[in-house]
Amino acid sequence: MPKVTDEHRTARRSQIVEAARRCVIAQGFHKTTMADVIKESGLSAGAVYSYFKSKEELVAAIADEALGSVDQVFRAILASAEPVTPVNALRTALEYVVTAAEGPEGDVTRVGVQAWAEALHNEAIYATASSKYALLRGYFVDVADRAKADGTIAADADSQQVAQVLFGLIPGFVLQRLILGDVTPAGYTAGLAALIR
Amino acid sequence: MPKVTDEHRTARRSQIVEAARRCVIAQGFHKTTMADVIKESGLSAGAVYSYFKSKEELVAAIADEALGSVDQVFRAILASAEPVTPVNALRTALEYVVTAAEGPEGDVTRVGVQAWAEALHNEAIYATASSKYALLRGYFVDVADRAKADGTIAADADSQQVAQVLFGLIPGFVLQRLILGDVTPAGYTAGLAALIR
Amino acid sequence: MPKVTDEHRTARRSQIVEAARRCVIAQGFHKTTMADVIKESGLSAGAVYSYFKSKEELVAAIADEALGSVDQVFRAILASAEPVTPVNALRTALEYVVTAAEGPEGDVTRVGVQAWAEALHNEAIYATASSKYALLRGYFVDVADRAKADGTIAADADSQQVAQVLFGLIPGFVLQRLILGDVTPAGYTAGLAALIR
Amino acid sequence: MPKVTDEHRTARRSQIVEAARRCVIAQGFHKTTMADVIKESGLSAGAVYSYFKSKEELVAAIADEALGSVDQVFRAILASAEPVTPVNALRTALEYVVTAAEGPEGDVTRVGVQAWAEALHNEAIYATASSKYALLRGYFVDVADRAKADGTIAADADSQQVAQVLFGLIPGFVLQRLILGDVTPAGYTAGLAALIR
DNA sequence: TATGAATGAGGATTCATTCAT
DNA sequence: CATGAATGAATCCTCATTCAT
Numbered sequence: 001m002p003k004v005t006d007e008h009r010t011a012r013r014s015q016i017v018e019a020a021r022r023c024v025i026a027q028g029f030h031k032t033t034m035a036d037v038i039k040e041s042g043l044s045a046g047a048v049y050s051y052f053k054s055k056e057e058l059v060a061a062i063a064d065e066a067l068g069s070v071d072q073v074f075r076a077i078l079a080s081a082e083p084v085t086p087v088n089a090l091r092t093a094l095e096y097v098v099t100a101a102e103g104p105e106g107d108v109t110r111v112g113v114q115a116w117a118e119a120l121h122n123e124a125i126y127a128t129a130s131s132k133y134a135l136l137r138g139y140f141v142d143v144a145d146r147a148k149a150d151g152t153i154a155a156d157a158d159s160q161q162v163a164q165v166l167f168g169l170i171p172g173f174v175l176q177r178l179i180l181g182d183v184t185p186a187g188y189t190a191g192l193a194a195l196i197r
Numbered sequence: 198m199p200k201v202t203d204e205h206r207t208a209r210r211s212q213i214v215e216a217a218r219r220c221v222i223a224q225g226f227h228k229t230t231m232a233d234v235i236k237e238s239g240l241s242a243g244a245v246y247s248y249f250k251s252k253e254e255l256v257a258a259i260a261d262e263a264l265g266s267v268d269q270v271f272r273a274i275l276a277s278a279e280p281v282t283p284v285n286a287l288r289t290a291l292e293y294v295v296t297a298a299e300g301p302e303g304d305v306t307r308v309g310v311q312a313w314a315e316a317l318h319n320e321a322i323y324a325t326a327s328s329k330y331a332l333l334r335g336y337f338v339d340v341a342d343r344a345k346a347d348g349t350i351a352a353d354a355d356s357q358q359v360a361q362v363l364f365g366l367i368p369g370f371v372l373q374r375l376i377l378g379d380v381t382p383a384g385y386t387a388g389l390a391a392l393i394r
Numbered sequence: 395m396p397k398v399t400d401e402h403r404t405a406r407r408s409q410i411v412e413a414a415r416r417c418v419i420a421q422g423f424h425k426t427t428m429a430d431v432i433k434e435s436g437l438s439a440g441a442v443y444s445y446f447k448s449k450e451e452l453v454a455a456i457a458d459e460a461l462g463s464v465d466q467v468f469r470a471i472l473a474s475a476e477p478v479t480p481v482n483a484l485r486t487a488l489e490y491v492v493t494a495a496e497g498p499e500g501d502v503t504r505v506g507v508q509a510w511a512e513a514l515h516n517e518a519i520y521a522t523a524s525s526k527y528a529l530l531r532g533y534f535v536d537v538a539d540r541a542k543a544d545g546t547i548a549a550d551a552d553s554q555q556v557a558q559v560l561f562g563l564i565p566g567f568v569l570q571r572l573i574l575g576d577v578t579p580a581g582y583t584a585g586l587a588a589l590i591r
Numbered sequence: 592m593p594k595v596t597d598e599h600r601t602a603r604r605s606q607i608v609e610a611a612r613r614c615v616i617a618q619g620f621h622k623t624t625m626a627d628v629i630k631e632s633g634l635s636a637g638a639v640y641s642y643f644k645s646k647e648e649l650v651a652a653i654a655d656e657a658l659g660s661v662d663q664v665f666r667a668i669l670a671s672a673e674p675v676t677p678v679n680a681l682r683t684a685l686e687y688v689v690t691a692a693e694g695p696e697g698d699v700t701r702v703g704v705q706a707w708a709e710a711l712h713n714e715a716i717y718a719t720a721s722s723k724y725a726l727l728r729g730y731f732v733d734v735a736d737r738a739k740a741d742g743t744i745a746a747d748a749d750s751q752q753v754a755q756v757l758f759g760l761i762p763g764f765v766l767q768r769l770i771l772g773d774v775t776p777a778g779y780t781a782g783l784a785a786l787i788r
Numbered sequence: 789t790a791t792g793a794a795t796g797a798g799g800a801t802t803c804a805t806t807c808a809t
Numbered sequence: 810c811a812t813g814a815a816t817g818a819a820t821c822c823t824c825a826t827t828c829a830t
Contacts (some may be wrong), residue, residue, distance in 0.1 A: 028318040030227040036350060045805080046814045050790055057802060110317050117314035119376055120307050121225040129376050135378070153391055161388030164373060164380050171372045172365020179316055179326050180334070183361050191358030194350050195283060195393055231821060239796045288821065387797095422712040424621040428825055438791045439826080444703050449825060482788060487746050511708035513770055514701050515619040515657050531771070547785055555782030558774050562763020569762045570755060573710055574728070579753050585752030589677060590745055590786055599814095625800060632795075635816045646800065793819080793828080 013051050016041050016094045018105070021062050025106040029114050031060055060124045060151035068099060074139050084153055087193050088164055089143040094173055094185035101177070109174045116171075137167040208247050214302045215236050215302070218259050222303040226256050226311050257321045263308035266297060271336050282349050283363055285392050286340045291370055293380035298374070306371045313368075334364040407445050410435050412499070415456050419500040420565035423453055423508050454518045459464045459525045460505035463494060468533050479546055480560055481587050483537040488567055495571070510565075531561040604642050604775050605633050609696070616697040620650055620705050651715045657702035658723045660691060665730050677741050677757055678784050680734045683766055685776035692768070699764045707762075728758040 019041035035057055038045050040111040051057040073096045082088075101107045119129040140163035147153045153162065169192065176183045216238035220229040231252050235242050249255040270293045280287075298304045318325040337360035344350045350359065366389065373380045412437035417426040428449055432439050446452040467490045476482075495501045513523040534557035541547040547556065563586065570577045598660035608752075610632035614623040625646055629636050632777045643649040692698045711721040740746045744753065760783065767774045 046812055082334060113317060114314045116372060117311045120310060133376055143378060157391035158387065161384045162391050164385055165392060167386035168364065168366055168369020168373055172368045175313060175368045176361060176365055178331055187358045188361055190355065191362035194359050195362060196355035244794055415761055425712060440791055455637065488609055508708045508710060510766060511705045514704060515622060531617065542731055548788060550786035552781065555778045556785050558767060558779055559760065559782035559786060562760055562767055565766045566759020566762045569707060571725055581752045583758035588748035588753050589756060638815055
C-alpha cells in the first residue's frame, strides 16, 4: 500500500501545485484565494490542506518551482562539451526561458516575478531565491572561466563580476518581455554581441 | 487661499505617500493595510481617503513614483556633455539606484520590485511601467547611438538591441542587490567592461 | 438688519430644503448623503448645519413638506361652495397629487412614500405623518357628512369609515402610479364611480 | 447527502431571512446592519454571506416575501366558489393582511411599506413590486368581472379601473393601520359598503 | 460669520482555516 | 479519510458632524 499511496500522494500534490500555478499566473499570489485553488484543483478544501498546511506553504512550493526550474536545464546545457561562450550561454538561457514561458503550463516567468516581490517579505521564499540564484549564477562563473581560458575575455577579469552581469541580463530580459513585450533571445543576444565587439 | 491650500494639499499628499511608501518597503503592497498607512501618516482614515479614493489608487501613486524616479536623474546625467559610453552610462544609472536605495526614504528599489509583480495584474501599474520603462530605455538608445558614432561599438549594431541589453542590466542589478546582496555598481560595471574587452 | 437677515435666512433654508428634496427624489433618504445635499445646494457644510443641526432634522423638514403639501389645497378646494360629492372630492385630490408630482420641483410623491417608510422608525416623522394624515382625513369626514346630507350615501353611514375609505384610496393611487404607472385621476375616479353605482 | 443538505440549506436560508425580517420590522432596512442580522440569526458572517452575497440580495429576499405573501392566500380565497363581491373580496384581503400583520413573525406590513420606498430606487425590488402587484391587482379584475356579471356593478364598467380602486384600497388600509392605527377590516369594509349603496 | 478639511466610529464584505459528519 | 459548511478576525471604505481658521 505504501507505494501506491506514495504515487497517489505525489500525483495529488502536483495536481494542486499545477492548479495553484494556473491561478497565480492568471491573478498573482495575492488575488489568488485558497477557494480559487480548491476549485481549480477539483479537490476539497480538506484535501488541499492535507498537502499544504497553509497558503504560505503552497505559495512557497510554487515559487520554489518557478525559481528553480531553470536550474536543471542549465546544468545539462552549460555543462555540455560544446564551446560555451558568454553570448552562447546567455542565448541558451533565454531560449529556455521563452520556451518555458510559452509552454502549455502557462507563463512561468510571471510566477517568477511574483516570487521576486514575495522574497522581499517572506523568509522562506527569500531563502529559496537566494540559494537558487546563487546556484544559477554559479554556472555563469564557469562560463566566465572558460571565456578567460580561451581568450574570449581578458585573463585577469573577475569571473564573479562577469557572472553577475551575465546572470543579471536574464531578469532584465524577463521583465522587458513581460512589460514591454518586444524582446527576443536572438535580438537581446545580438545586443550583447554588439557591445562585446 | 488658493496658494496656501495648494501647498497644503501637496504637502499632505506627500505625507501620505511617504507614509505609505515606508509601509510598503517594510511589508510589501499586500501586507500593508490602509490602517497601517493611516497610523503611519498620522492622519485620519477620512483624510487619507480624501486624497486617494482607494487603496489601489494609493498603491498606484507609490508605484508610479518608484518606477519613475530614475527618469529625472537619467535625463540630466545621460544628456550631459560628458563622454557617455555604455559602461559609463550604466555605472551612472547604478550609482543613482544605490543612492536612492540607501536614501533616508528607505529602499525604493523594493517598491520597484513590488511594482513589477503588481504590473502583471494591474492595468494602471502596467501602463505606468510600460511607459516609464520605454522612456528609460530610450535614453540607452541615445547612448548606443553615441557609442556607434565614436566607434565604441560597431556602426552596424542595432541601437534598440543594445539599449535592451543595457537597460536590462539594471533590473538584474537591483534583483541581485536585494536577493544576493553582493553586487556593487563598480563591480557590476567592471563585469560589463571585462566582457566588452 | 433683522428683517433682511430673516428673509435671507428663510431663502437659505428653502435653498437647502429644495436641494435636499431633489436629492431625495433622485436617491431616497438613505442614499442621499449630506455631502450630496451640500453640493446640490451650493452652500458649505457649515452653512447647511447652521440651518439643520442634523441630517435627521433636514430629513424631517423634507418629509413634513411632502406630507403636508396636500393640505393647503385641500382646505381651499374641499371647503369651496361647489357640490362636493365623494367622487368629486377624490378626483380633485388626485388631480392635485398628479399636478404636484409632475411639477418642476420633481415628483414629491416619491418623497411621500419615503416618508411613510421612515415614519415607521422615526418618531418625529411618525408624529408629523399622524397629525397631517388625521387632518387630511378629516376633510373627507366633511365630504362624507355632505354626502349623507344630500342623500348621496345612506344617512346612517359612519362618516369616519367612509372617510377612511376615501382617504385610503389616495395612497393606493400614489403607489400604483409610481410602481405600476398606469393610473390616472380620471380612470381611478371612474373606477370608484362604477363601484358606487 | 443531497436531500439532507437541501433541507438543511433551505432551513438555514429561512433562519437568516426570518432573523433579517425581525430586524427590518424593528428598525427598517437601513438601520438594520449585517451585524444585527448575523447576531439575530445566530450564525456567523461567513455563513450568512454564503446564502446571500450582499445585504442588497438579502433585503431583496425579504422584500420579495413581504410583497408576495398575500398572493397565495388571494389565489385560494378569491378563486373560491363563494359569491365574491367587491366588498367581500376586499374584506377577505384585509383580514388576511391583519392576520399576517399580527402573526408571530411580526408585522410584515411594515416590511411591505419599507419595500414600497425601496422600490423607488432599487431596480430589483421595483421589478418584484411591479410584477407582484400587477398579479395581485389581476385578481380584482376577476372580482370586477364577476360583479359585472351578477349586476353588482354596471355592465359597462371598466374592470381594470374597478380593480385599480379595489386594489388601491389596500395600501390605504395598511398605511392608516400603521400610522393612524384606527382602521379595521370591518370598519373599512363598511365604509366602502356605505359608499356603494 | 462662513468655510471645508479633518475626524473616526461604524458598516459591508472576504477568506484562510478548521472540524463535525 | 474526505468533505465542504462554518467560522470570525481582518480589511476596505463611508459619511455625519465638528471646529480651526
